[in-house]
Amino acid sequence: MEVQYEIRGGDFSAAGQASSEIKKLLKQFNIDPQIVRRIAIALFEAEVNVVAHAYKGIMKADIDTDSIRVTVEDEGPGIEDIDKAMEEGFSTASEAVRQMGFGAGMGLPNIKKNVDEMILTSIPGSGTCLKMKVLF
């Protein structure tokens, strides 16, 4: 089963909608609630990253019998140094974003902790693509 949601850059009032929809969908299946929680956390962080950093993005989820694969692709500034971005505490978020309590440099590490597979690629100046997989 495939679903996809658009994410608008800069729109914090809508941030979390896509991940919330996917969480609701997963709750209808017979999946361990702890696994659903892990997926929801990873998707929320990924969604907030697009809202905080990119111009727009798309979250695509492919739900299978034994796993979920999610791709979050955005058009935006991209990431110059992915290893650095993965470090806890490193962030390039704006002051306005930090005021909201985001941009603490914990989003990507939080994603990594909650998924079984994570592949992050980026073309600086063009955009970022995050692929995640969680086994049920």
Add this chain to the structure above:
Amino acid sequence: MKTNLKKLAADLDFEPLSGINLLDRIPQSAYVSDLLSDVIGKAQPGMLWITSQVHKNIVAVASLKELSAIIIVNERQIDDEVVKHAEDEGVVILASHLPAFETAGKLYIYLNRAE
């Protein structure tokens, strides 16, 4: 018997702003932070969350982590839209009239005494 949110709010003078019919929840400890990703990473389900953040995304975080309630400190004003969103998502918001340090201190004593 463990204390529920209704008794806790009455005893500590926290004002319930949303989720009035969810106050039978039993809180499990608490977490203090204004960094949303910190809460997402470290808070445990059932915890109370003490924060001075009042924007809409706190509701998503509380729902995501299945926290028992958000406690807003410093008498910060919350938009009706945020309260409504919390109602829709089943998130309890309590307002404390004290700053975070005093709120956490009172709560720490209260929860340890109740247990």
